[in-house]
Structure formats: structure tokens, C-alpha cells
Amino acid sequence: MQVITIHSYKGGTGKTNLSLNLAVSAANRAKRVALLELDLESPAIYNTFKNTRGKWMNDFLEKDDVKLKDILTDVSMTAKTKGALEVGLANPEMSAVRKSIGGDRKEQLKGLKRLMSIREELKGYDYVFFDTSPGVTYASINAVLTADRIILVAKSDRFDIEGTDRLIAEFYEGLEKKTGLVVNRVLTPQMTQAVTEKIKIPLLASIPCYCEVPIAGSHTIFVNDKPGHPYSQNIEELLERTLAF
């Protein structure tokens, strides 16, 4: 089993879209895949997949008696994947969001222990994807610490480049995790060059800005709805490189 975390310094880099499409793309290879939403502060995947289990990732992280099988929703039919795709959704209710922000260190330690335990519980799965919150929050650090591979997503604006560079220097160095960079929503090739000149980790993909992606909306799975689109090909290549590096 490979645990792959998608993380970024700033919000709005396209992490959730990438996580969703990467998970579907992996499941299309007839693999068993789980997508776990760890962006507890701003949940979004519930817009794409409905929670039919009544329990959330928040419950799994907080309570020892809640198992992943209690919260994972099988969305293979909805997503039309060849292999099995299951999702663990973050609770979008404000009370749950507040609780996730306000937990003390002992509660955060429990969350980390619970995340570490998924390797045992999800034996038999091929890939587990974590969609995280941006920056250095407890949920995102826990996801990074649990991962085998990390995809760091950045846009090509100056704030994002500087922040991502600092994130790598002060947070990622010393963790000894396989970390690759995705430059997303690129307008010109020079923009990718500007990012790679500053950020010295392997470049996994440079994905152009396609208006069709936001227009398609959160209720569709882009790689399955438009498999011939360049964005879908970018996702396929990104998955390939992520698993290879």
C-alpha cells in the first residue's frame, strides 16, 4: 500500500481537484483506492460524493471505536471507476470544523495515532490519497508524517513560490519523505521555470490553467467525463511519475 499526501503552502492551488482526479485515475487502473479528506477546516469533497454512512473522518480521528470501514463510502459506481474507490469525507458542519481547530495537543496526538493505524486497517488497498488543508496545521502535518510520498502543489505567483520554498526548508527537510512538486494553473512556460529555479525538489508536473476544469464544476469527475482532455492526460502522467519517483 502506498500513502500519498497532497499538500500545499497556500490555499486555492487546486489540491482537492488533483486529489480527486488522481484517486479516480488510480482506481481506473483496476486498483483498490481510498481517498481520505483531511482538510477538516474547509471540507469540499462532500460536494462531489454524498456521505451514505453517517460518520465522518472527524469521527475516525477522534474516537477509538470508529473504524475506517464505518466511514468509507464506496463511490465506484458514481465515479464510474474500473477498480474500487472509497472515500472518507470530512464533516462540513460548522460545529465539527470548530472542534477540529480547537483540539489540544493530546487530541492531535490521538489523531496522528489514528492516521498511523490506517496502514493496518487498510491492508489490501493499493493506494490511499490524503487531501490536506494548506500550510502547517495539525491535520496537514499528521497527513505528511503518515505519507510515503508527498505531492506539493504550488501556483506560480511570488507569494506561493516564497512560501513553498520556506515550507520545504523549515518543515520538509529532515522528514526524509519522497516529495515532488506540481506547478498548477500555469499560464506560460516561463512561470514553471520561475518556480523550478527557486524550488529544488523534483518536478512531477506542470499543469496549464484550463478554464474547462472549473466550468465542469465539483459535481463531475473530470478525468472520467473528459478522458481525452489535456488536463486528464496531465493527471495520468502525474500519477505515473508520482508512483515512479
Place this chain on the structure above:
Amino acid sequence: MWAQRVVLIRVLRVNSEPRLVLNRKTLNMGGGMGATMSQQVKLLTEIARGIKDLNKRINDLVEMQAKILESRQSATPKALKQEEPLDALTLLELPDHLRRTAMALHQLGRATAETVSDMTGNSRSIESAYLNQLQRQGYIHKERGKMDGENPKKVYFHV
């Protein structure tokens, strides 16, 4: 520190002074140019006995010091236990070698130094030292095997 000094002084006063006086006396008696062979043999025997005696006392002192240090170290974690959860931010603040060990233990849940060393690639003795360091700092717990399938003779660590 004070307790250690007091112990050292007491040992020297009580045990070593009579021995030194005896040695000095012996040297004055048999160390001259006109000493006979039997006096020289007696002197050398006395010196050899003195050196043996000193060696024994030095060993006693080393043992005593080791016991004092051990009792201090075992007293420390009791005060810190439960005070420092090994959460994500704490992991990030640890030095690299301890972080590697702590993360391996996080993944294993509960393990011996040997099992952790299998994961990190370090030797068992190094992992044992790192795990004990984490335990003394109050980040992890240490106990003899007591769960199902565990060896009660082995020491297990857990977060």
C-alpha cells in the same frame, strides 16, 4: 552533586588513610641503600599489596558513582511522564535521529528496540539508546512485555 562529594570524601578518609600511613612507614624503614634482600622483598610485597588494595578501592568508587548516576537518571522520567505528548509539532522539533526513531515507533505502535532498528536500519543498541532518551524526556513509555504474544523478558516501548 553534594551527595556525591560527601560520599567520595568519606570513603577516602575512612578507608585510605591508615593504608597510606602504613606505606610511608614501610618505605622509611626499608627504602635505604643498606637494606638486605629480605627487607627489599618485604618492601616490594608490601607495595604490591598496597597497589592491589588501591585498585579495589578505585573500583568501589567507580561502582558507587555509577549507582548514583543511575538513580538520578531513573528519577527524572517519573517527573516528566505524561507531560509531553509526542504530537506532530513535537516530532518536528526533535533532532533528526530522535525524530526518525519516534516516527518508526509511531508507525509500529508498540515495539522493542530490535523491531524499531529493523525499520530504521540502525543497530539495536543505538535504537535502544534513542528510545531510552525519548522515554527519559517523557515522550514515550517503556515496560516489560505483558500483552498477548509479547515476551515478558523483553522491554517494549510505546507512544
